[in-house]
Amino acid sequence: MDWSSTALQYKAGLLEQVIPFWENNSRDETHGGYFTCLDRRGAVYDTDKFVWLQGRQAWMFATLYNRVEKRPQWLDMAWHGARFLHKHGHDGRFNWYFSLTREGRPLIQPCNIFSDCFAAMAFGQLFAATGDEQLADIARKTFENIIRRAGNPKGIWNKAYPGTRPLKGFSLPMILCNLSLELEHLLERELVERTISDCIHEVMDVFYDQESGLIRENVQPDGSGSDSFEGRLLNPGHAIEAMWFIMDLSVRLSQPALAKRAVEIMLRTLNFGWDAEFGGIYYFLDSQGHPPQQLEWDQKLWWVHIETLISLIKGLALTGDPECAAWFARVHEYTWARFPDLQYGEWFGYLNRRGEVLLPLKGGKWKGCFHVPRGLLQVWKTIDQHLDVDAGRP
Amino acid sequence: MDWSSTALQYKAGLLEQVIPFWENNSRDETHGGYFTCLDRRGAVYDTDKFVWLQGRQAWMFATLYNRVEKRPQWLDMAWHGARFLHKHGHDGRFNWYFSLTREGRPLIQPCNIFSDCFAAMAFGQLFAATGDEQLADIARKTFENIIRRAGNPKGIWNKAYPGTRPLKGFSLPMILCNLSLELEHLLERELVERTISDCIHEVMDVFYDQESGLIRENVQPDGSGSDSFEGRLLNPGHAIEAMWFIMDLSVRLSQPALAKRAVEIMLRTLNFGWDAEFGGIYYFLDSQGHPPQQLEWDQKLWWVHIETLISLIKGLALTGDPECAAWFARVHEYTWARFPDLQYGEWFGYLNRRGEVLLPLKGGKWKGCFHVPRGLLQVWKTIDQHLDVDAGRP
Numbered sequence: 001m002d003w004s005s006t007a008l009q010y011k012a013g014l015l016e017q018v019i020p021f022w023e024n025n026s027r028d029e030t031h032g033g034y035f036t037c038l039d040r041r042g043a044v045y046d047t048d049k050f051v052w053l054q055g056r057q058a059w060m061f062a063t064l065y066n067r068v069e070k071r072p073q074w075l076d077m078a079w080h081g082a083r084f085l086h087k088h089g090h091d092g093r094f095n096w097y098f099s100l101t102r103e104g105r106p107l108i109q110p111c112n113i114f115s116d117c118f119a120a121m122a123f124g125q126l127f128a129a130t131g132d133e134q135l136a137d138i139a140r141k142t143f144e145n146i147i148r149r150a151g152n153p154k155g156i157w158n159k160a161y162p163g164t165r166p167l168k169g170f171s172l173p174m175i176l177c178n179l180s181l182e183l184e185h186l187l188e189r190e191l192v193e194r195t196i197s198d199c200i201h202e203v204m205d206v207f208y209d210q211e212s213g214l215i216r217e218n219v220q221p222d223g224s225g226s227d228s229f230e231g232r233l234l235n236p237g238h239a240i241e242a243m244w245f246i247m248d249l250s251v252r253l254s255q256p257a258l259a260k261r262a263v264e265i266m267l268r269t270l271n272f273g274w275d276a277e278f279g280g281i282y283y284f285l286d287s288q289g290h291p292p293q294q295l296e297w298d299q300k301l302w303w304v305h306i307e308t309l310i311s312l313i314k315g316l317a318l319t320g321d322p323e324c325a326a327w328f329a330r331v332h333e334y335t336w337a338r339f340p341d342l343q344y345g346e347w348f349g350y351l352n353r354r355g356e357v358l359l360p361l362k363g364g365k366w367k368g369c370f371h372v373p374r375g376l377l378q379v380w381k382t383i384d385q386h387l388d389v390d391a392g393r394p
Numbered sequence: 395m396d397w398s399s400t401a402l403q404y405k406a407g408l409l410e411q412v413i414p415f416w417e418n419n420s421r422d423e424t425h426g427g428y429f430t431c432l433d434r435r436g437a438v439y440d441t442d443k444f445v446w447l448q449g450r451q452a453w454m455f456a457t458l459y460n461r462v463e464k465r466p467q468w469l470d471m472a473w474h475g476a477r478f479l480h481k482h483g484h485d486g487r488f489n490w491y492f493s494l495t496r497e498g499r500p501l502i503q504p505c506n507i508f509s510d511c512f513a514a515m516a517f518g519q520l521f522a523a524t525g526d527e528q529l530a531d532i533a534r535k536t537f538e539n540i541i542r543r544a545g546n547p548k549g550i551w552n553k554a555y556p557g558t559r560p561l562k563g564f565s566l567p568m569i570l571c572n573l574s575l576e577l578e579h580l581l582e583r584e585l586v587e588r589t590i591s592d593c594i595h596e597v598m599d600v601f602y603d604q605e606s607g608l609i610r611e612n613v614q615p616d617g618s619g620s621d622s623f624e625g626r627l628l629n630p631g632h633a634i635e636a637m638w639f640i641m642d643l644s645v646r647l648s649q650p651a652l653a654k655r656a657v658e659i660m661l662r663t664l665n666f667g668w669d670a671e672f673g674g675i676y677y678f679l680d681s682q683g684h685p686p687q688q689l690e691w692d693q694k695l696w697w698v699h700i701e702t703l704i705s706l707i708k709g710l711a712l713t714g715d716p717e718c719a720a721w722f723a724r725v726h727e728y729t730w731a732r733f734p735d736l737q738y739g740e741w742f743g744y745l746n747r748r749g750e751v752l753l754p755l756k757g758g759k760w761k762g763c764f765h766v767p768r769g770l771l772q773v774w775k776t777i778d779q780h781l782d783v784d785a786g787r788p
Contacts, residue, residue: 107558290431360685
């Protein structure tokens with residue numbers, strides 16, 4: 001690939017196609033926060049506010065301010081979400097609701113720990129942009145809640161009967177791999193080190209299955225498998241995304257062997273998850289080849305593909321593995337031919353197995369201003385900073 | 395259509411293609427109850443036991459015994475599930491768990507009121523077959539729990555923040571339309587009359603939307619609409635299925651006008667839900683045409699199509715409306731060309747929008763021995779008993 005022009009393509013996608021879409025369409029000037037349910041053209045079709053997506057968008061704009069350019073309107077956009085979240089997003093003790101009405105009244109209880117994770121990310125990044133200690137305090141208190149709740153993230157809303165089949169999920173240790181670095185600048189060093197060490201162990205030893213070489217979504221407390229729908233579940237995009245979190249940690253810890261292992265797992269997962277007939281990466285698979293319970297299993301989702309591109313470019317930058325370059329070219333071609341909406345900006349989120357648009361939305365309950373711009377930024381910056389752009393070598 | 399041969403087709407499907415599949419493959423001789431996670435050939439791929447499906451299969455075999463033929467093996471099969479359910483399925487006070495391990499240990503708490511509904515159906519039908527008062531007692535106590543919990547079916551597992559957007563769901567009043575007749579032989583007359591009257595009002599006045607002429611899945615307590623994902627949600631199969639429950643009630647109450655209204659709503663829903671491009675009935679739609687949050691929205695499901703066939707044939711039998719006959723021919727042709735598996739028996743459950751098999755399973759977490767055999771039985775018996783088979787007139 002021509003890496004110079006590839007970097008420019010991701011940069012232009014970010015700054016010309018994607019960020020303006022959210023700047024122009026998502027800001028709620030009346031009640032604060034962001035609309036995320038935007039149709040193909042950017043019109044609001046639902047006004048509910050999902051705390052995952054409020055936090056993620058505030059984080060994204062603060063990150064643009066911190067990493068791309070000190071544009072005041074980006075900082076203002078981040079504050080716009082952070083103020084709404086601070087005022088309405090939690091129960092007074094930094095347990096973050098799942099969703100709110102347009103006005104900020106709580107709709108769904110603080111039953112989803114990832115609301116807390118993305119709120120902490122937002123306030124941590126905005127603190128890095130502003131130095132406002134109140135923001136650091138919110139991020140710290142939220143992080144403490146997350147760690148406290150980690151053993152039973154669903155709390156009183158957990159429907160599992162105690163003791164029969166205690167499973168733990170991959171998502172939380174995976175997110176903590178990223179969150180620990182995101183919040184490093186405001187947490188005590190010892191807490192960061194312990195969190196990093198714990199979550200690398202969870203991801204690379206406990207959830208990693210030696211036999212298949214793949215990462216499972218749910219395991220028993222001791223890491224052994226469970227022959228059940230949950231225990232057999234594979235989410236290739238999830239595992240691949242986690243591998244770039246691990247690669248970032250390998251850089252932070254100066255452990256190139258860890259990056260090499262992450263690249264191996266990532267490539268194995270990609271080979272396993274790739275749809276040989278129609279191209280693209282499946283959303284869910286069953287490790288034994290049985291029917292998964294997720295009816296959307298064969299769909300091709302935006303976040304899976306952009307996260308894979310991040311993992312591949314970081315893998316290439318850190319290890320020089322030519323497999324990463326070959327796969328990057330393949331996934332890049334698949335992705336750019338199908339997801340971006342050249343007419344109205346941003347990307348489609350949900351394609352069917354054949355790669356045709358399944359839902360024309362640009363944002364919804366789960367898709368907001370996050371994976372696409374984060375991925376475009378990550379790929380652009382990784383090529384710019386770590387690749388010899390002429391040779392494609394790290 | 396040639397109604398004589400159509401009746402024979404449904405009868406043969408039931409007795410030769412479908413029931414033997416469950417008789418041969420689903421019985422757990424070691425621990426009791428039924429396996430429902432069966433692959434295309436009938437092999438067990440997961441051993442968890444879902445109380446919905448345990449109850450439904452016990453009900454189905456008791457119903458065959460009561461309505462088709464007094465075959466001892468059908469009664470025995472019903473008892474096989476009922477014994478397992480009685481021993482393991484509830485918390486000691488007839489609150490029914492959602493799922494159990496193969497051995498019967500509780501996996502998921504009694505958080506889903508439809509587990510209770512299908513358990514009550516099973517014990518009620520088996521009581522009708524046997525006269526065993528203990529079975530009637532279980533059904534009665536379970537029914538009392540259902541009525542008691544009806545105002546907040548999810549109980550402590552309800553994640554909605556109290557008061558912000560109180561919505562109620564269509565499923566429970568819909569099921570009660572059917573359950574009230576299913577249990578009439580063992581409940582007090584006054585309770586039956588009140589339940590019937592309440593649930594007809596809920597379905598035909600409260601959930602029915604005068605403006606669109608369609609039935610909504612979720613409404614505010616006073617029946618007004620909610621402009622939210624939940625409030626805009628339409629489930630055509632659900633509404634169409636409910637209409638044959640209402641037609642049954644119209645017969646029970648000798649109210650032909652009620653049947654006529656049900657047929658009108660059913661046909662309007664079918665016109666709205668039919669996929670003009672690929673045929674078949676969509677799973678979910680948004681009443682305003684916005685993207686639904688259900689990613690499986692465009693899939694074609696077995697239960698939607700067989701329930702529609704029941705509604706159409708009952709509509710034809712009760713009203714003689716030629717639209718019912720025309721639609722029956724169309725849905726019949728679509729359904730029989732795609733769902734039945736002529737090679738291994740039973741029906742595929744999940745087709746993609748194009749009508750291609752999405753998951754090759756015959757049973758799973760949500761598909762068991764219920765909709766297909768119930769539908770085949772209902773269509774067969776309705777043609778046999780109510781249609782002048784030569785003229786296709788009621």
